[in-house]
Amino acid sequence: MLEIAGLAKTYGEVLALDDCSLTVAPGRMLGFLGPNGAGKTTAMRAVFGLITPDRGAVTWHGRPITDDDRLRFGYMPETRGLYPKMRAADQLTYLGALHGLDTTTSRTSAGQWLERLGLTERANDPVEKLSHGNQQRVQLAAALVHSPELLVLDEPFSGLDPIGVETMAGVLRERADAGSAVLFSSHQLDLVEDLCEDVAIINKGRVVMSGNVDQIKDASPVRHLEIEIADGGGEVISNLDGVIRSETVGRRHQLLIDAKVDVRSVLRDALATGQIRRFIYSTPSLSEIFLEAVS
C-alpha cells in the first residue's frame, strides 16, 4: 500500500503541494487527475525521492520508503527519457539491472516485454531510430522490466494513438491484476473512468476528492435523467421536484436532478402518461465530477 500523507512543497513563492494525501492499494489502479500545474508530477516525484517535501510523508506498507523499496517500484516520468543512441534491448537490460535483476534475468525480461509490445524486430535498434509511439512503448517497458510492485506513470497515454492507448491500458490492467499497485496521471478522464477502480483529484496542490470511482459517483448530489415519452410527457417533467437543470430536444428531456429524487416514482408517473421510449438514470461522469471539483 502506497500512502501519501499531508505532503507539502513550495518552490520559492509557488505552492506545488499543500496537504496532499492519497493511497494506492496493491492490485488496484488509481487515476490521478488534476489540471495542469495542480501538483501531480511533484507528488509522484516525491514517491521516488526526487523531491524532498517540506512536510508530510510517503510510506510503503506503512513505513518510510527505502532505497531497496524503490528497486521494486517502476516509474515513467512525464518527460520521457531514454538514452537516444543506446539499443532498446540493452537499455531495458541496463534499467532492469539497476533495479536489482541479474544480467541474464534482466535480458530475458527485456526480450519478453519487447515481444509483448511488438518491438522484437527493433530490439537492437537505437531508441532514436524508433517512432514516437515505439519510443513510448520502450519507455513503458523500462518501467515494467523488473515486474514492479508499485507502478507510477506520469501521463502514460499522452501522445499515443488509439492502438497505443489500448495496448498501454491492457498492460496496466494486467499489472494491477497481477497484484501491483498502479498510479497514473491522465487528462483522459473517460479512459480513467473505464480503467481505474480508484481516483484522486488534485487541485492547487491539495487532493480535493479521492476514493473508489463508483462510490465517488454515487456520492454525487446530482443525477442525470433522460426521458423520452411517446406523447411528449411534458406534465411529468413539469411536476417533478428537484430539477436543477432541464433541456428539451423534440420529445427528449435531459434533466439534471437532485440525487434525492425518488426515480422509481418518476418512472411510475412516466409509465402512467404514455409509452416510454427512453428512460436513462445515471450518475454524473467522472469528467463532470472533476470539473465540479476543480472549479
Place this chain on the structure above:
Amino acid sequence: MTGWQGLALVARREVRERGRSKSFLISLVLTVLVVAGAFVVPQLLGRGPDTHRIGTVGDGNEPVLRAAEELAAAGLAEDEEPDTFLTLPYPTLALARAALEADEVDLVMVDGEEMILKSSGFSSQGGPVQLFQRAAGSVRLQELVAENGQAVADVVAILSSEPLRVSTLSGEDLEGDLRPLVAYVGLILMYIAILGYGTWTLTGVTEEKNNRVVEVLLATLRPWQLLGGKVLGIGVLGMLQFLLTLAVAFIVVRLTGLLEIPDLPIATLVVLFVWFVLGFAVYSVGFGAAGALASRPEEAQTVSFPLSTVAVVGFFVSFQVLDDPISPAARIASFFPFTAPYVVPIRNSLDGIAWWEHALAIVVMMASIGLMVRVAGRIYRGGVLRSGGRVKIREAWRQSDL
C-alpha cells in the same frame, strides 16, 4: 543492491556504450594514427645518412674534413651509418662560388679557414656547418697539442664527450638523466586527460539531463552513484585509451629504433598513475557538477569555462615548477587540489619533494576529492532535474532536494 553495485553498473554502461560509440572509436583511431605518425613520418623523411657535397679551394681543408668525419661517426650506434662527405676540389674560388650558386655543392671550404654558404637560411645554423666548426676547433687543438704526441682521434674523442660530470646537492648523478623528460611528458598527459576526459564527463551529464533520462535513473539511483559511476566509467575508458596510445607509441618506437626507451623507475610511474587518477577525479567531479547546470550541450562549455580556466592556469603554473621544483610557489601549489595533480608528479620526478610533503599532498587531495564530491554532488542534485534554462550555482545549491 548496494550503493557501490549501482555505481559499478553506471560505470560499466559508460564504458560499454561510450566504448563502442563511433565518436570514441574514431577519436581512438585518430589518436593512435597521430601518435604513430609523429614517430614514423620524421624517420621516413630523414631516413639514412646524408651525403654532403663539399667544394674545396686551396690547402688545409683535408684535416678539417677528416676530423668532421670522425666527429660524425662519434656517438652513433653500431648499426648506424654516419654522414659522409663528398669532396669536390676547385682550382679557383670563383669556380667554387659558381658551383655553390648552381647547387652543385652544399658549401665551399677555403684553405681550412673559411666556409661559404649559399645563403644565411636555417640550414646555416646546424647540420654540417656546426660539425665543421667543431672539426676545425679540434684540428686547431690538435695542432696545439701535437708536440705532446696526441693523436687527432684522441682530441676528437675528448671533444665529442661531455667531460664534466654533473650532479646536484643531493648527490645523485644526472648523467643520462631522463627524469625531466618524464616529468614533462607526465605533465602533458595530465593536462590532456584532465581537459579531454573532463569534457566527456561534462557533456555526458548534460546529455543525460537534456534527454531527461536522468529522472528515470534517479528514481532508482542516488545522485552520487550516478555522478560517481560516470566519472569512474569515463576514467577507466580514458585510461584504456591512454594506455593503448602509449603502447602503440612504445611499439612504434621499438620497431623503428627511433628513440632509446629508457628504463623508467617503477616508483615514478606509480606516482604518475596515482596522481593521474586523483587529478582526473577532482576535475571530472567538478565538470560533472558544471554539466548539471547547463540546459543544453551547447551551453556546457560556457558553464564549465571557470573550471577549464583553472585547469589551463594550473598547467602553465606547472612549467615554473619544472624549472624550480623546490620553490615556495611549487610547495604551495602542491596542496591546492587543482594544481597539485600537475605539480606533485613533477616535483616527485625531479626529486624535489620530501616524502612527508608528498604524503600530506595525497591526504589533502583525497580530502579535497571527498569535499568536492559532496559539493559537486549537491550542485548536481540541485541542477540535474531543473529544466528550462541554465541553473545558477546558488540556486542549485539551495534547491538541492535529493
